[in-house]
Each structure stands twice: as C-alpha cells, then as structure tokens.
Amino acid sequence: MPLLTRVSYLASLPMADIRRLAARCKVRTLRSGGLLFEEGQPCHGLFIIAEGSVEVRQTSLRGREQVFHSEGPGATLGEAPLFDGGGYIASAVALEPTRALLLPRADLLDLCRRRPQVALSMLEALARRLRGFAALVSDLAFLPVPERLARHLEAAAGHGPIAPGTVIDLGLTQTQLAARLGTVRELVARAFAQLEAGGVIARKRRRVVICDPARLAALARGEP
Amino acid sequence: MPLLTRVSYLASLPMADIRRLAARCKVRTLRSGGLLFEEGQPCHGLFIIAEGSVEVRQTSLRGREQVFHSEGPGATLGEAPLFDGGGYIASAVALEPTRALLLPRADLLDLCRRRPQVALSMLEALARRLRGFAALVSDLAFLPVPERLARHLEAAAGHGPIAPGTVIDLGLTQTQLAARLGTVRELVARAFAQLEAGGVIARKRRRVVICDPARLAALARGEP
DNA sequence: GTGCCGGTGTGACTTAGGTCATAGACCGCG
C-alpha cells in the first residue's frame, strides 16, 4: 500500500516499516457531508486522507461556521490532540465522498521515538499548520472582507506570480467560501461583485478569471 | 545554570546535558519595549525567557496590532520557524526589562535527533500553541468584543471555578488589552463599563473584582 | 416541457465596530 509514502513524515521510512504501519491502519469511508471527527472528542490516532477532501471547522453557538483549514489526499488531520492528549480542536467533515486511514496513536508515538526523523518531520508539519493559523488570525483581525477574498483568490491561483487571464475554479459555494473567510454568504457575493466592477476579475458561476493581477495583489496586501 | 530545567522540553534531560546546552546559549537583554525578533527575520535558534515577559504580535499596514500570545519566564518563543525553516511569524517585544537565552538551532535539532523524548515534548508544546491559535481564531470569528473581554477575564482569574469577590490585576493598559482582543482601546473601555453596569464586575483602575462569576461564565460562552 | 431546489444577486435596513475629539483621573517627580 504505497499511500503512506505520500505522507510527508513517512516518506523517509524504509518500505518494510511503511508496510508494517499500513497493516495497523483502520479505514473509514465517508459520504459527502459525513463527519470524520467532532470537536472535543478524544483522539485515537492520526487520520490520513486517502481520497476525497475534508474541511476542519468550528461552529459557534449562533450557528456561524469558521473553517480552520481543509485537506486533500496525502494530508493528515488532528495532529495536535495526538501530542498534547486533549480532545479534537474542531470538527472534520467530508466535502465529497472520502476515504481516510486511521493510524493508531500508540504506533505513531512509538515511531517518533524510534525514528527521530519522523518526529522532526511532524514538527515541521505542525509548524506549517501554525503558520496557517497565524495567517488566519491576521486576516480576521486586520482585513475587511473584500481583501480577504482577494487573498483567497491569490492563494487559489497558486503561489508564484499570476498571469493575466488565469482561470481558477474554486469548487466551493459562496456559503462555503464565507465560512473560510469568516463572514456570511451575502458579503462574499458583494465582494465578488465589487472586484468584478473594479475590473480586477471576471467570472461566470464558480469560474473566476484574474484580469488584473497587480491590483489583486495590492488588495490582498491591504493597500487601497 | 538551572534555568533550562524550567523549560518543559528539557526537564527530562540529565544534568550533564543541561549544562552542555546552557554553555551553548547566548544571552540577550532587553529594556521594556525592546525588540527580541521581528516578523520575517530568519531564525537562528530557540529563545527561552529567563526573566521578564514578552508579547508576540503582528502589526497591520493600517497600524493595528494583534497579539498572538505572550510568555513569561521558562517559556520559549519562535518554535515554528525553527522547524519549518521560514522566517519568524510575528515580532516579539518585551513588556518589561527582560533577559532571554538563545539556544542555537543546530544544537536543538541535534538534541531532538538524539533524544526522542525532547522531540515529543516539543511536539506537545507546538500542539498547545496550536490550540491557543485556534481559540484566538474562534474568538475573533464568533464573539463580539464584550464577550471576548469576558473570556479574557475568566482566563486571567485562573482555570478552575471562580469565587465571587476574586480580585484580578491584569497588569495591562487598555491599549494592550485591546491588541490581545483584536480591537481598539475605546471598545475595551466600553466593554468594561458595560460589564460593570451589569453588576458582573467592579473595578478601580486595573484591579477587577469578579462579582458574578456565573454571568461572567455565561458571557464568556457567548450566551445572552 | 413544468416544477422544484440549491445556489446566486441585490436592495433596504439594523447594529456592532471603529474613529475623532475632548475632558477628567491618576502617577511619578522635581
């Protein structure tokens, strides 16, 4: 089962180890909208996404949702409770039909002890996750909604510089997008309309064309 | 130098190792307001606070500040860039005269390789940090300012249940508090006034008396 | 086709958040 080699922390392991680990995994299959785990539940291992994609999010008492991050094949979920022993920080729901592996906690901790390189790779993964959260905090604290959308579009278009005319398909409804940006559907619709009116983008349904990458970048930085 | 034994990841090490590490540390001394490191700078090691306290924060282009966390003696700063090799996520400034040690990156990574227990403890520390960030995100996304203040007061009063009449001294100006709550000074003042008017707290300057812990807890949960 | 239904676009309105300005309280210091 070569799926585990796609996981960044395990890539360095010899094949024999990978196979042994794979044999220890349990499989979970979810339909779209299914719950992989829920905020507060105890954590029994590391989830690894095999197919599909998953959104990690919290819901407020008032019913608003905030997405913390979302992950696709090869990515892992729920590392934090694995190491600090607490419950899950948020809930994970499938965005499409999804298959995930659960690598038991004891096996993973044991692996970290026996293979320091794995522990270091996990430290790197947690560090990146932390960066993601920090970026989310500063978006929420500093940027008005239209600029958050601009950042999201930039990120979705890939990292390097963006060619004018680049087309991106977010594959998300405006409601889902709103939960990522920390706002509500209507404001996303208005922010899109505003970007379009300014000639920064054009769009048809969920396909967005970047017309003016420079202005988009300026907005994403929070300038004018 | 027994300071290093106060650091949770190192507590498990034999004294000889601790001493060797201590010998490798550099010392930095800061006056109040001094800068320990700045967002984006490359990271050369792990900072350990010996005395004083430090606030880790970002500043927006519009000049607003958001505090990510703050740390006192025995705590460490800047773990993320240590492991993912990027620059610092935010800037760290001293809130009072502060002395910090810098344990060089190479020594720490080496230690993680040789002592898996250290790596696991660091994973735990990063996991906790992640929880802190997640809590900050949900505060910013879900709670109005007065409720964020209520949460902060609860946290400052310690974790267990709070006795009516408990006095807490935040030791922060309203401006500093505002930067933690992700808002501005005036709103903090108004939120205080509101809590006081509702009989939840009483106060005199920076000393706050919790009069009605139950209502405070309800507010902190975002209820009425 | 007809009719539903999830997703989208917009206008009108309310409210929380933020800005600006000003006055008063407190603190340390000469």
Next chain:
DNA sequence: CGCGGTCTATGACCTAAGTCACACCGGCAC
C-alpha cells in the same frame, strides 16, 4: 504641592458587517 505625561471615560459620529426579504438563474427529475 503642582506639573506633565500617560491612562481612562464618554459622547458624537461614520462605516463595515451582518440580517432579512425576495427575485432570479440554472440543473435535474419527473
């Protein structure tokens, strides 16, 4: 004790964010 600076309190105002209501546009099923 009085003075200057920092911190706090509060009113008047402005703007972004959020709510509500409703119209419309595509797909898809029957």
